[in-house]
Amino acid sequence: MPSTDSEWLSGARRLDERTLAEIYDALSPALFRYAFRLLGDRQVCEDVVAETFHRLILALRSEAGPRQHLRAYLYRIAHNLAMDRRRREARRGVEVELDGLPLPADDDPARAAEHQITGEKARTALWSLTADQRQVVLLKYYEGLSNEEIAAALGKPVGAVKSLQHRALEGLRRMLGTTAEGDG
């Protein structure tokens, strides 16, 4: 990564356009991926990304933004926004038509269908976890953040992150393990 969080934050606090553009270019794809794994709708996820950066601007403006760990801070906002979205859709009883997961080019239709179903099961299982457990899985497993960065995103010590990770895997095993084995 060309710039450190502290360099980014220093420029961002000055609302320096070049720094902000660099931050957006570097982090918005990851935030989109993060939101997509939670919500599965491209348009909605673009909105989540846009709102996340909008909130960053508001926070910088009010001098309440992150002091360090910018990435972790943005993931946390995106996660909260995704949760808000999910809750609201659940309250409204909306059945969202999800965008399909990308498939390998050589996949046959049966395998493609199975891939989609497995993906949806995984997403449902993720939502069955607590918010903190879910963030740990997403940030560690998919985004490759270190335990320290995840701890910063959650505002918890590293030991708690490991414990959350353990409980998350247990939860996923209950939700997915037997099903996958049974299906397979």
Place this chain on the structure above:
Amino acid sequence: MSEADDRLDEALSRRLSGEGQADGELSAYRASLEALEALRPVPARDPVAATSGRRAFLEQARALRQPVSRAGRERPTGWTFLLGKERSPMTAIVSLVLALALAFGGAGATAYAAQDSLPSDPLYGVKLLSEQVQLALNGDLQGDLDLLVGFVAERVREMTALAADGDAVPERVQTRLQEQLQQALQYAAQLGDAEMAGALERIRTMAENQVRTLEQARLNAPEQAGEALRLAEQTMTQARTMADGGLEDPLTFRLRQGLSRPEDAPDQPDTAPGGSGDGSGGGFGPGDGTCDTCTPEPTGTGPYGPGQGGNGPGGQP
């Protein structure tokens, strides 16, 4: 439990770095880890949406930047602006600055500073005029909506800053806040379903943030300003309710905004309205909605003293 947590963490780290398989500590979780793999690939982003999001972000930053100290540093200057390729809000502001410079001789340099002025400042009218110019020149509904949402947040910032200084909040600020919110909702109603939902989400989130800011500001505000903040809070709450209503029932929302669904909207549902709305638009505030004083004077002159801006925490996760 802690040792088990550590062992599992090490095993997972090895697996994620490609050094190990889902065996040993991870064997119990093999099936669930394999299932999670299905979510690893993510479709490509819509390049238009990504570009538009980037542009909106940078424009928001530009609009919020402290203008006096940084005006001349990174912004292009000179006549090249008039020949520029883009019609961005900044272009609009600079065009306005040049127009003012021509009309009033040297006023252009101070027009940047107007972007951060308060209703009690002489340049406040210039700031409002520049907002109108930005809207007029933008030419894109989504962009207009983003601008309006930013302007509404700016009205709230002005109110809280005035209250913090112990000053009264002029009624025209309240009126403009209501008008710009209403306009934002109307613009949202003109979008396609997915875009409208996104826009209403933004309005809703912004309203929630501003309610919190106003609540906080009201705690220490003098009585007169406190009442204005309370009214603004009421307005923002109404906006949030209307945005919520639009998310729940887009058809009724559009009808209330006096609009039918746009025919060229990309995501036409089966229940799309066939006709136009009933024209009974939703409005804000206790008054009758008329406003004789809400159009700014281009000269920006007025018997106002200086004020200091301030803002509440809008974006805490």
